Amino acid sequence: MGYRYCGARPTLTTQSHPPQIVKEQILAETELSHKHLTPELKLHLITPTCRLWTSPPPHSPFLDPFWAFYWPGGQAVSRFILDNAHLVKGKRVLDFGCGCGASGLAAKTSTAKHVTFNDIDKVALEAVLLNGYQNNIVVDSLLSSNLIGSPSGQYDVVLVGDMLYDTEFAHQVLCWLQNLHESGSLVIIGDPGRFALESHPLKKLLMCLGKYELTEATILENRGYTQAFVWTFR
Numbered sequence: 001m002g003y004r005y006c007g008a009r010p011t012l013t014t015q016s017h018p019p020q021i022v023k024e025q026i027l028a029e030t031e032l033s034h035k036h037l038t039p040e041l042k043l044h045l046i047t048p049t050c051r052l053w054t055s056p057p058p059h060s061p062f063l064d065p066f067w068a069f070y071w072p073g074g075q076a077v078s079r080f081i082l083d084n085a086h087l088v089k090g091k092r093v094l095d096f097g098c099g100c101g102a103s104g105l106a107a108k109t110s111t112a113k114h115v116t117f118n119d120i121d122k123v124a125l126e127a128v129l130l131n132g133y134q135n136n137i138v139v140d141s142l143l144s145s146n147l148i149g150s151p152s153g154q155y156d157v158v159l160v161g162d163m164l165y166d167t168e169f170a171h172q173v174l175c176w177l178q179n180l181h182e183s184g185s186l187v188i189i190g191d192p193g194r195f196a197l198e199s200h201p202l203k204k205l206l207m208c209l210g211k212y213e214l215t216e217a218t219i220l221e222n223r224g225y226t227q228a229f230v231w232t233f234r
């Protein structure tokens with residue numbers, strides 16, 4: 001297989017490789033994992049038994065494979081949705097920054113009418129398809145555009161798993177989410193207590209819907225974080 005070189009890094013992209021090749025590489029470099037807060041969903045993830053767990057970036061065919069990890073905030077959102085299915089039942093849902101797609105898959109399992117899986121990384125969207133297939137869940141639609149700033153009208157519920165990892169980016173995201181909330185969307189945010197959220201002025205407008213203890217495997221991956229919280233706008 002030929003990799004596109006991006007600096008010193010070999011990078012597999014959906015532009016340079018057919019989706020089938022990307023999917024095969026995802027399957028080769030991940031393992032099915034259920035050691036997280038939603039064990040009912042088996043997900044293709046990079047775990048300690050995978051080559052890429054310890055390989056330096058130049059040995060990875062993927063550029064920043066965020067989708068290959070199930071982030072604490074995403075786990076909390078998914079657990080919360082599975083336990084509160086009525087919130088998404090029959091609703092149009094957006095999984096913003098879906099990564100592996102677990103939160104959107106949790107919404108589909110909870111009988112959401114339509115779920116849009118959105119991630120600017122098109123490799124993530126291939127991983128979503130594989131994870132949907134693995135769990136016998138139909139993936140309604142995939143969207144790779146950057147939605148930040150766009151009007152919400154189409155979505156009743158917006159799921160936001162661990163998107164507040166950088167201060168500047170978190171500011172953009174939170175301002176946009178506040179607009180979505182004011183336009184009538186139910187915004188559900190999962191976060192393990194990252195500084196960008198904790199220190200943001202909009203945090204005082206959020207109320208806590210749930211708090212979860214992370215699994216040992218997740219704590220190992222996310223040094224310092226042992227819990228994750230679910231928030232919504234008051």
Ligand SMILES: C[S@@+](CC[C@H](N)C(=O)[O-])C[C@H]1O[C@@H](n2cnc3c(N)ncnc32)[C@H](O)[C@@H]1O
Nearest residue numbers: 066070071074097098099119120121146161162
């Ligand atoms: C920290 S991961 C969270 C993934 C998933 N929600 C979870 O909790 O496991 C952030 C994800 O957001 C995606 N992302 C970053 N900026 C984005 C944007 N503007 N729009 C959509 N996705 C974005 C990244 O590609 C990555 O997959």
